[in-house]
Amino acid sequence: QGQPQQQQQNVPPQAPVTAPVAPELGLVDLGVRATSTTGDKARYERYSDLKDGAVSQILFGKKTETFSFAARAYNVGYRDQSYVADYNSGRIKVIGLFDSTPLNYFYQAATPWVQAGTSPTATFTLDPSARLAVQSKTPGIVGIPTSAAQLNTPSIYRGLATQFEMQQLRTVGGGGLTYNATPDMNIHLTFASTKKSGTMPWAGAFAFNNANELPLPLDNRSNDVSVGAEWATQKGMVRVGWTGSWFDNKIHDLVWDNPIRATDFSNGLAITNPPCQSGVAMGPYDCSGYSNGNGPAQGRMSMPPDSSMNVVSATGLYKMPAHTSVNATLSFSSMKQNDALIPWTINPVIASPTVYSVFHDLAHLERNTAKAEVRGVNALVNFNSRPNRWVSLNMRYRYNNHDNRTPAFEAVEYVRFDAVPEETGGETEAFDITRKTLDVNATFNIAPYTALRLGYGNDSFDRTGRSFSDMTDDIFRVSIDTMRSQYVTLRGIYTHTIRKGSGFSEDTIVHGGGQPNLRFYDEADSKRNRGTVLVILTPMSGVDLTTSFAKGEDVYNGEGHEFGLLSNDNSSINVGLNIAPKETVAFGVNFGRDKFQSMQKSRNANPLPDVQFNDPARDWTLDNDETVNSFDIYLDLSRAIKNTDISLNYDFSDSDNAFIHGGSRISSLIAAGTFLALPDVTNKWRRVSADVKYFFQPKVGIGLGWWYEKLDVSDFNTIDLTPGTPRIDYLGEISTGYGNRPYKGNTGFVRLLYRF
């Protein structure tokens, strides 16, 4: 009839992956696989387990008019195994699952620290004689390199380090139940229990020149439950529900040895009052310990605390005549955390009556537990109407309140790096946020299958603890969507947002040591423009050509905004072609290019009264430009060749990220011969996957698969002794060696397939 049909894209098949979603129910896919890798094998495996051995995919299901049942198992016995089963009788729907997902950081990680305890305190020790040798400045011994010259001498810890595989595992077990008590009434219950174990890179520093990385053990569990009841008819719906979540961390705190101190620094001198007066000798601690490394023998830090969250909510929907409806939601939430607080410091030189005589507040904690609580209120009202064929209206109001009720904790006196007591702290701040959003859109059906939408939004934020107490976004948008012709689909949207802050407090910035003309980009006055155009051409059935272009820019132009992020622009273009000449053949190719450009400005200065603080000659800028290319191509032959399914995919992505410094400060550094431009950070990733299945019997076949993945990466943040050989001792740090390194991986599969 010439009428357009709603767009249904030819979409490319995805590369074979570890746990594909398959509608096919009745398949046993068993076989073996072998993997060979060069380079960073953990990065190749990242969220999967590809070690040599068996590979499995078992899908079983049955559907009748009275019930459906499905059970699936993937990668049985491996770290990325997954099991799902569901049953639906029409009256009762039940689902159960177990899923395991690894996160592989680095298989060549190394650390000189030895884990001596886990729960509730994770304790890491270092060889005492090595620490003493470093502390004593024994000739020829390097603990943490502090100069380019020392980089030529291996740290004593390099020889003490043992290699280990740094990886974590997330396992989830859960289920859900939906009971249709009546055709109009449902009751829902869901449960999930998530456990995290393994290790992850974690920093533990003692001073500016003594930053370290440890393999933090993980042992925590989250239990999440939700219960709800829902009543729905043709006219409307009402739902009430409760959600509860509890996070339990078996590891309460971390204690670790200092690689450059075997004993807590103490010079034996008496403390003065006030402490740390210029030119006056005092002790027992070193007032510059946070900088020169004269600190404690051990550090102690808190770990993510146990917490809970409870939410009760109610949702309603009411449908009125003339395609008019209103829906609304109201929810109340409470998040609590009341873990025991660790002491101000583990350093006995500071945790002593001598120091307490000057730092009175350090003698005790204002309270022994966190008593942290946030309450939330969220309300949403949506009014929608299509009174006639030409126009539709949508009005949406959203209220969200994040009310942090944690009592302030007095910490004007605190201990920096377990090394130095100071009076430069303050009270903890409870950040409250109230957000009110009004969004109004009118859509005009200016032609058949063509909609022009005009919209306005007002998004206001009232907050505490920020430099702008209030912030308002005025959002103007226009969009057009047309599927008028069966050959062309066009979607376009343009949004202009004006952000304006009020209640600006320069004190908030200056109190934190910031430049008065600094503005934070997440709240600064700005203008934002965003536009997207999507065109889909469908010259004939089974062929579509898709082009999309998006551009966005943020310009921070508020009064007094001199420092911080000044602009942030991006653009994206994608062109894709999909061809499916017949049901059994699909081919497609897509190319995309994204560009990001940002400009930020800063001032490298000492604090007042040093004149540097107000000296424009200390200003510098950074122009950060990144270009990312994406390319993918696929061919899917499903029985185009007799009894054979073939799937071929190639995916590619690369990035070039440039860091271009400028400004007066840079000029002076160049003149002094102390500036070296950073090289671009680049990477190039590609993946080839091929999967061939041949059924020599109607139900029995063999499958051959091959994955190839290669990453080239060059990143100045990764330090190697020689390419690919991690260095754990570098300037100012003993690390685990975790970083960004290239890899090349091949995994081959041979499987026997049985369909039933």
Next chain:
Amino acid sequence: GTAHPTAARPQAAKAGAPQQSVAANYVGEETCLTCHEGQAYKGTAHALKSNAKTPAAMHGCESCHGGGKDHVEGGGDKAKIVNPKTLDASAASDTCTSCHNRSAHALWDGSQHDQRKVGCLSCHSVHSSKGEKQLNATNEAQICASCHKNITNKQHRFNHMPVREDKLQCSSCHNVHGSTNVKLLKAGTTVDESCTSCHQEKRGPYLWEHAPVADSCTTCHDPHGSNNDRMLVAKQPYLCQRCHVTSRHPPTVYEGFVLKNSTNANKIFGKACVSCHQQIHGSNAPSGKAFLR
């Protein structure tokens, strides 16, 4: 003109109601299948007769297409039957939401996709789906990529969520049918609440909080993928330096000379700023002011 599906739509049958009780202009599914055999929905969730809300338990094909008597008597006249594929997206979606009006679909009306004329049939197919949930493709990412390719491309970036490994999918975080949160996020009522529904260890609330963290995780992270470590929107230390224009070490120029010659190199390589400020998401230590403990 084309009949409107909601005008033709039958009232939902009560559980167990016999098919014979339908209005007079219904011809029954068997009649439809005499010509439209390939359009059956057997094997899909719609065919579950034991669920009183499914087409199979109501009026079969005519549950969605309206009564077929005129169409049959008209010799298959296409103008005398409702074909949702030829309707305006909103009108076609009305057909679906007459039953799918609860749970994940309750807030469809006026949602972002509804406003942009992306209808149910843009992503789903009742008769010829390729994937679960009656999707037109074998997985969600393919569907979403048809409009959001610049987003789905990010799963191929250096740092990504386990989407390309099929451990997560778009709907793990988003409810494309409408939500109470921003950006069609499924869980919670803020971006942070959505993220911490999985990353509970970062939920807090903490004794010491970092203001932008309390506002939104996306101030610093791009959850769809990034070429920066930990899916940061920019590389450290430069991301941190976008806000920390203070004195002393935060606004130091961290460049190649420092990287090769100074202990300040530890603010450029590895975890950079987080080499010391590990507790950047919040600290529960009394001495946690600068997120060092």
